[in-house]
Amino acid sequence: MRLLFLGDVVGRVGRQVVLQHLPRLREAWALDFVVVNGENAAGGFGITEAIHEEFLEAGADAVTLGNHSFDQREALVFIERAPRLIRPANYPPGTPGRGAALIEARNGAQVLVVNMMGRVFMDPLDDPFAAIDRELDAAPLGMVADAVIVDFHAETTSEKQAFGHWCDGRASLVIGTHTHVPTSDHRILPGGTAFMTDVGMCGSYEGVIGMDKEEPLRRFTRRIGASRFEPATGEGTLSGLAVETDGTGHAVRVAPVRLGGVLEDVVPAFW
Amino acid sequence: MRLLFLGDVVGRVGRQVVLQHLPRLREAWALDFVVVNGENAAGGFGITEAIHEEFLEAGADAVTLGNHSFDQREALVFIERAPRLIRPANYPPGTPGRGAALIEARNGAQVLVVNMMGRVFMDPLDDPFAAIDRELDAAPLGMVADAVIVDFHAETTSEKQAFGHWCDGRASLVIGTHTHVPTSDHRILPGGTAFMTDVGMCGSYEGVIGMDKEEPLRRFTRRIGASRFEPATGEGTLSGLAVETDGTGHAVRVAPVRLGGVLEDVVPAFW
Amino acid sequence: MRLLFLGDVVGRVGRQVVLQHLPRLREAWALDFVVVNGENAAGGFGITEAIHEEFLEAGADAVTLGNHSFDQREALVFIERAPRLIRPANYPPGTPGRGAALIEARNGAQVLVVNMMGRVFMDPLDDPFAAIDRELDAAPLGMVADAVIVDFHAETTSEKQAFGHWCDGRASLVIGTHTHVPTSDHRILPGGTAFMTDVGMCGSYEGVIGMDKEEPLRRFTRRIGASRFEPATGEGTLSGLAVETDGTGHAVRVAPVRLGGVLEDVVPAFW
Amino acid sequence: MRLLFLGDVVGRVGRQVVLQHLPRLREAWALDFVVVNGENAAGGFGITEAIHEEFLEAGADAVTLGNHSFDQREALVFIERAPRLIRPANYPPGTPGRGAALIEARNGAQVLVVNMMGRVFMDPLDDPFAAIDRELDAAPLGMVADAVIVDFHAETTSEKQAFGHWCDGRASLVIGTHTHVPTSDHRILPGGTAFMTDVGMCGSYEGVIGMDKEEPLRRFTRRIGASRFEPATGEGTLSGLAVETDGTGHAVRVAPVRLGGVLEDVVPAFW
């Protein structure tokens, strides 16, 4: 299968770059399954129902979230009728929505999508290592699921890499989100799981992690804010990871995708 | 000038990859100035005098540090007689060593090297934004310094990117260290400062941020450690950034360097 | 001199209990100098000009602040014309207002009031230990200042106790604020400085640190908030510390003050 | 029933003050059940089997722990044969020992003792609010348990007070530990649960939270340590809380206990 994961979409610039590229890439690369992290899609904070539907129409099969899942309060409601919208699985029991879903790809394959949050320098949710075991046991790769995509939304490189090793062999892809900067360490772990510490964001790289740089700079230097954070303007960059899996659901090829904006363009050589 | 910065050297594997490649690259690329971050060189924690000298002999002009600066207690002593060894400048007044130094390159140019630590999710040192202003004012780029290299040792992508913008135009290079994963966002900021959120480490990428994965995994899953952290074995990767500056000391070309190990090899196309 | 320090005033309940008791106590105990921490006076977050004046009219000689200093934006402006309003001294240079002031008591004595913030689990401000040295050197106890009152606004008991020892002999009183719970360890340190890890708050102890308990409980159990924090209702408690100093400005007597609400009433036996 | 809870015993000074007072108080006050927090009993870090037995012989019916539970590695082993030694219940499944135990008092009553850790500014363990529900449901007060004592080992006053309210009516006592400073807010919550934000420590209050003050001061001011933390010397203080329950297991009287050292002596008036 051909999988594409797109990192945290930040504000209008991020949404535009997804809408601009995704329909074409879906076609050109004959993608089987696309996941988009949408936690920052609505002005940098959370997601609305309209934006969620826009992503699905543009070619996303699933949308994942993170610590900003419910910044737009409407998400607490519409997530219940949005079976392809996945919030972190280690929120407390009773949290609206779902943390994992088995979703049918257009080719009929079953893809397990899991969203999970790290705990180091993050909100103290339930143990993600124990929680991923439960999710992976419920829909084992190669038995129930034809592919397994895990979005691990976490701050530190250490927790993310440990999580990748923990899942190695049991997922097609473990991909980090949240830091809004793509890392250069995409690879296939020994057990066959594609891994990348952070996929980076879809948005403008001219600011500070996708936001206009003035307010962050003010807070860092004066310790007192003056206004809200606003998404950075400037040309947007699409940032993602392309993964090809074999019949067992394990990764056989992995390559970054970056298109537009101030970063260097890169696309998979194998598609 | 041709500058090379190599990220956090982790343990024996990291040192070996530096000793293996640096003398040759220095020659082949006609490098004018090389900086190596050595905070994890001694078994993953700190640096010894012997290792510091090994780096200088292999072709480093300066060695920077970070939160592990003084994990090897001898560093508190020998740093006083090691003018090319730079610890974070925002440690309290009275800390042994220096946080910045104007160092003569082999071509006679004066290069200001500054090491600074971020504060988000790190030790609460003095304000790095105020401290860098003092250092940059003391040896302005293009007036006193022919090149200015700032190693910003920090955890979060937001503080690092804000710091890059803060210094833009006043440094040849602001480069992040500490997370041990190279980012893909190397670029030249509008004012002429080369920037990369994190340069990654020199060491084995088969573990967890350069350390053997068993103990980190144990602590993440059981919350109780069983032994000390040990550097990961496996083939090492050299990870760095190449920067070319013009007569004003601003960057005109920038490209990542990664050689060996499980990451994809990449070298500058322009040298 | 007879000094009274009242802890973080929280919302309307806190203000009422101060206005109810302070004028009477000022008279009855022949107080020479009164300091009130007002960082939570306006609905739990910050302070307004009207509230600040209310405190002065009720008998406060100085008002200190903390991490909520500027939650009410008007404080950034009126603090400049409020010489008795003191914000943490270790905010960056250029922050509106002042971190210390030498204020004339009604008996003509000069009292140095300093507000300082800790850094452990708090915002990364400048080093409070270095900053307090500068303040204490500028108006030494027994030479320039007849009394020195230091409000150390900090989270951890360790940083607060270390700060007390650091100042011992150089201040009449080092008193902790911020946790909103009075501690039972008021005492006079060997050098003559009265100390208490935290003075507690003026407000309702029926909630969670002065706020209505519903929203904190929701966030702790569901990790997703539903509304803003509101001050707790219920009968208020005045919480403070009484200190008597000798001719050298050192403390000779110290006793807690707690009046009203769900805590046990206690007043100094020596006045 | 007459219950006594003694806070974190720190080092030799702390142990001595427990051994000195506890046998006598047990007799004089006709205590039915005594719990001692022993997480810092062995040189400030953890507990040994010999010390644990010493506490039982001195009159403790149960010993609770905290974030230092396993600093002495032998505790990972002997805790399995020590049914009265309770470590935090929200450690991951598989952790040696137990997080709760129903222990028979000398008068034949059944007492549920639970140890739980908070998560704010602490290690990210499982949700303590969900975990305490499970423990309290398994041995309900007034049905299975004649008394329920919950040691909530946490950093912040907000999490501790929220936890007290959460358990109100379902426990005889919810008592905070970990900060090593007694608070003055002991009281009986509306539902009948005795509560105190922190019970303080048994040890010397002349240092910094029970440790000699030199090393903490060095680290706060220089940011670089020079030696290990050592318990403070000086006269010790016994610090605890006395609670009397009625036939339903709810608290009817509560009073602090502090004996010796630099704090003011206080004992219950009702025994």
Ligand SMILES: [Fe+2]
């Ligand atoms: Fe995020």
Ligand SMILES: [Fe+2]
């Ligand atoms: Fe994000």
Ligand SMILES: [Fe+2]
């Ligand atoms: Fe490092």
Ligand SMILES: [Fe+2]
């Ligand atoms: Fe580091």
Ligand SMILES: [Fe+2]
């Ligand atoms: Fe406060």
Ligand SMILES: [Fe+2]
């Ligand atoms: Fe505060």
Ligand SMILES: [Fe+2]
């Ligand atoms: Fe503790």
Ligand SMILES: [Fe+2]
């Ligand atoms: Fe403790």
